[in-house]
Amino acid sequence: MAMEEFQVAIHQGKLSDAISVVQAKPLQYFSNTPINVAVVGEPGSGKSSFVNSMLGKQPGDPGAAETGIQATTTKAKDYPHPTLPQVILWDLPGREESFGSRTNPEDLKCYDFFIIVGYQRFRTIHAELVHDIQAMGKRFYFVRAKTDLDVEASRRRQPSGYDDRTVLQRIKEDCVTCLLNENVIDPQVFLVSNWDPQSFDFPILWEKLNNDLLWLKRQAFIFSLPSLSAPVLENKQATMKGKILLPALYSGVLGLLPLPGISFAAAMFFFVRFRNQCYQFFGLDVPSLTALARDVGKPVAALQAVMTSRKLMPLILWRLPDLLGAVLIMMEICWWQRYPYAGSLLAGVPSFFTSYYMLHRCLAAVAKDTQNVLSRALEGKEKMPI
Structure with missing residues (x-):
């Protein structure tokens, strides 16, 4: 069955194979x-x-x-x-x-x-x-x-x-x-x-x-x-949710260190690494997108253009508490000459909760991007018979 083969390919993160499976079927199949x-x-x-x-x-x-x-x-x-x-x-x-x-x-x-x-x-x-x-x-x-x-x-x-x-x-x-x-x-x-x-x-x-x-x-x-892929993508999301807690904890612990900006840098590092893992798991990494773009005759940039998870500006706005914590740490070190307890707490504690939320948002966005990329890849894919 094309449907089952399609879902297996989606589960394996092989978007190009998923589309090829369906298009290889004869017209009478439909x-x-x-x-x-x-x-x-x-x-x-x-x-x-x-x-x-x-x-x-x-x-x-x-x-x-x-x-x-x-x-x-x-x-x-x-x-x-x-x-x-x-x-x-x-x-x-x-x-x-x-x-x-x-x-x-x-x-x-x-x-x-x-x-x-x-x-x-x-x-x-x-x-x-x-x-x-x-x-x-x-x-x-x-x-x-x-x-x-x-x-x-x-x-x-x-x-x-x-x-x-x-x-x-x-x-x-x-x-x-x-x-x-x-x-x-x-x-x-x-x-x-x-x-x-x-x-x-x-x-x-x-x-x-x-x-x-x-x-x-x-x-x-x-x-x-794209809509038929939704159940598979939901299962893949459930699998990746188990990998969110650890990087969020790392972000929070590192944020407690009395170093200005360490909370922001750590959170962004773990976020980007987790997002790359999601891309690879869902089939949105660069090699997979390149193969898909080649098969459907579209530039990779056209597929990436519908991926909302690639935007970094919303992430930076969510990390504003990190920047406030960094400023307070510098003030405590430079002017008050004492250990930056308040700055460390302001940077580290919110960092855990913010990172946890951001990683959840990232996972949901990547799953939605998978559907968006499928839709863009399929747009105008076939020519109508004359």
Whole structure:
């Protein structure tokens, strides 16, 4: 099982092997993987009607999406597809172009694939959706709904010399151009009528989705890997927690010495050493990251950029009591000419508790960084089949 092999590789701290295990599986292996397809767009674009057409239902049928002249979708609603196995269509609330978004970009992360539904023209809200989706490294189709109304309007404007093919080609070329301007590679555009699924590009859309489905399921499974690694990472955290007490004690004992700055230096030394141990244990050390970066075709710096545990400034702020203790030790030695009891206690005693807390924070941050690195490594890893 790919899942078991993946978790074993994560447990061993071999992130590169974990990803390779999954990507080595044939497409058919992912046929039973659930895939959540989000239908998004502006209010009134025909999203709900499009969902019904995809489900093969009419408005008012049992299980059909609610439709109307005004926006009727106020919260995300799921519709399992009756014939496509493990495919769930999600009708999402429309995004408002002028007054902000009803759909937070963060809320899109739980979906695996997107169908952007537009009407009449390519709008700013469509560009924003494209940016949000591409930022997640995911894919989408662009559907121009209500094409029958566009065709009828063009026919009325130009009754003489009217040609359906020319009008449809012009509409599609305009959509493709707008998507190319948003840096979309190989835009997939379909012109449809929600009231006649057999006309225009609806049959082509259906065929394209069927052909891409196994690939999309594979991508959905791969994007779920960071969350699937969570139980393994929790077990690894539990293992490393047993190694926190000793370096914290060392930091506290050394901090009691009447030497200015020894508490800060000792605490940072043990912290960095413990963090390096965590990196090696979780597979985030430089050799492991280099191997992962090579396999996924990304620079090591791109993977390290999502590692919050690398930041040192928060650590220095937590060590301010050490600096205060160092100042007091110097004052007691230089001006008061006595053994720096107060300075040593101020530097040493808090050092134990602060170090203990910092090491716990470090361990949790490294575990989270492992998921972040997996996510960054998987972003845009595969190209969508043409």
